[in-house]
Amino acid sequence: MIKVAINGFGTIGKRVADAVAAQPDMEVIGVSKTSVSAEAYIAKERGYPLYIADLSKRETFEKAGIEVAGDVEAMLKAADIVVDATPGGVGEKNRPIYERLGKKAIFQGGEDHEVAGFSFNAHANYKEAEKHQFARVVSCNSTGLVRIIHALDQAFGVARVRAVMVRRAADPDDVKRGPVDAIVLNPATIPSHHGPDVNTVLPHINIVTLAMIVPTTFMHMHSIQMDLKKETTREEVLKVFENHSRIGLVRKATGIKSNAQLREYTQDLGRPRTDLWENGVFEESVSILDGKEFYCFQAIHQEADVVPENIDCIRALMGTVKDPQESIRMTNEALGLVAIG
Ligand SMILES: NC(=O)C1=CN([C@@H]2O[C@H](COP(=O)(O)OP(=O)(O)OC[C@H]3O[C@@H](n4cnc5c(N)ncnc54)[C@H](OP(=O)(O)O)[C@@H]3O)[C@@H](O)[C@H]2O)C=CC1
Ligand SMILES: O=C(OP(=O)(O)O)[C@H](O)COP(=O)(O)O
Numbered sequence: 151m152i153k154v155a156i157n158g159f160g161t162i163g164k165r166v167a168d169a170v171a172a173q174p175d176m177e178v179i180g181v182s183k184t185s186v187s188a189e190a191y192i193a194k195e196r197g198y199p200l201y202i203a204d205l206s207k208r209e210t211f212e213k214a215g216i217e218v219a220g221d222v223e224a225m226l227k228a229a230d231i232v233v234d235a236t237p238g239g240v241g242e243k244n245r246p247i248y249e250r251l252g253k254k255a256i257f258q259g260g261e262d263h264e265v266a267g268f269s270f271n272a273h274a275n276y277k278e279a280e281k282h283q284f285a286r287v288v289s290c291n292s293t294g295l296v297r298i299i300h301a302l303d304q305a306f307g308v309a310r311v312r313a314v315m316v317r318r319a320a321d322p323d324d325v326k327r328g329p330v331d332a333i334v335l336n337p338a339t340i341p342s343h344h345g346p347d348v349n350t351v352l353p354h355i356n357i358v359t360l361a362m363i364v365p366t367t368f369m370h371m372h373s374i375q376m377d378l379k380k381e382t383t384r385e386e387v388l389k390v391f392e393n394h395s396r397i398g399l400v401r402k403a404t405g406i407k408s409n410a411q412l413r414e415y416t417q418d419l420g421r422p423r424t425d426l427w428e429n430g431v432f433e434e435s436v437s438i439l440d441g442k443e444f445y446c447f448q449a450i451h452q453e454a455d456v457v458p459e460n461i462d463c464i465r466a467l468m469g470t471v472k473d474p475q476e477s478i479r480m481t482n483e484a485l486g487l488v489a490i491g
Contacts, residue, residue: 151176153179153228154170154231154233155226156232157225157232157235158234159182159192160189160237162235162457163235163236164181164193165454166233166235166457169457169460169461173461175465180201181193181201182202183202184202190216194215194216205221229253230254231464231467232248233255234256234258237260241257241265249283256270257287258287258289259293266285268285269287269288269347271288271351271459273474273478274300277472277474280467280472285467286350287460287463288351290370290450291452292344294370294372294450295359296348297394298374298446299311305386305390306387308376309377310377311357312374313345313358314360315370316362316371318367318368318370319363319364320367321453328365340358340360341358342359344361345357371449372448373447374444388433395487396429397428397489398431398489398491399489399491400431400432402433409449412426412430416490426490427451427455429450431447431448432448458482462478462481465480
């Protein structure tokens with residue numbers, strides 16, 4: 151069993167912890183927080199040993215009825231690998247501790263590529279991970295872009311990509327960022343960071359991205375155009391998506407045309423926390439013009455799509471499963487991830 155520590159038990163960390171606990175070859179040896187909050191009670195309820203960054207706060211936790219297993223360093227020492235899901239920028243500060251303890255670590259998209267020196271996506275570059283101590287799972291938007299670009303690049307070749315990201319303003323629980331009522335160009339400059347981020351995994355792709363933020367909390371929406379190298383048809387492209395285990399199709403017949411309806415759908419499907427782990431490509435939007443021009447809209451659930459990627463990244467860095475498809479299969483099966491559509 152691979153012993154996994156989750157440093158940072160927030161939006162991403164708590165999902166990764168549950169995903170690790172569901173795997174047949176992994177166990178959660180601890181999770182960490184800095185303060186008492188609802189998620190500390192969830193750790194207790196799940197039975198995950200809770201470690202804290204600053205042991206002087208032990209009494210505050212214990213007064214709230216939450217047992218503290220030790221400090222973060224003790225958690226790291228007990229682990230084979232750590233998933234760092236602390237807020238963006240904290241991972242960079244944690245890296246020297248992982249180096250000192252000789253622990254493998256996975257950072258999230260809030261860190262720069264250079265923090266790990268290797269950026270990861272299971273379908274695109276799983277096999278390159280084994281030689282690294284550190285990896286970074288690219289951000290939610292970049293994960294969604296990499297999946298769809300890589301799939302079409304493998305099938306038809308991608309000459310160039312132009313994409314617009316309509317980004318959710320905050321996570322549903324993130325009250326400190328709201329209320330909001332604006333469309334914010336974020337950034338107003340072009341390109342946004344997403345294109346260069348895609349290039350950390352797929353360096354050969356010619357991509358320019360634009361991004362803005364709108365007042366919604368569940369899911370980003372991408373408008374994507376790609377020039378393909380080989381002529382194809384809409385039907386062939388749909389087949390590529392149907393055969394991809396992490397690209398789902400929002401079928402026309404469902405009548406779903408928004409993030410809100412898609413969230414209701416995942417909730418009704420009984421997905422944990424309503425999570426859409428896969429890309430949600432809108433079937434109606436998939437278009438091929440003049441044989442080589444591809445267009446689509448896709449929804450990306452920011453809290454969820456990086457979760458299975460973190461699980462595959464654990465196996466890839468540990469070198470326990472060599473075949474990416476086998477790891478992806480194991481992860482999907484344990485999570486119950488059967489792509490919609
Ligand atoms: N939320 C999203 O949509 C996505 C986020 N990401 C990336 O994932 C990473 C985590 O983001 P997210 O889950 O949203 O963040 P959250 O703020 O939801 O959670 C962060 C967690 O880290 C803990 N923490 C804070 N400081 C420390 C520290 N010094 N040592 C240990 N734990 C600490 C917090 O505990 P406490 O509350 O007790 O301080 C909290 O449990 C970021 O890099 C982000 O960019 C990637 C894809 C999507
Ligand atoms: O990684 C994310 O977005 P990104 O792909 O736009 O960088 C997550 O949605 C978190 O980003 P934010 O919390 O900085 O908006």
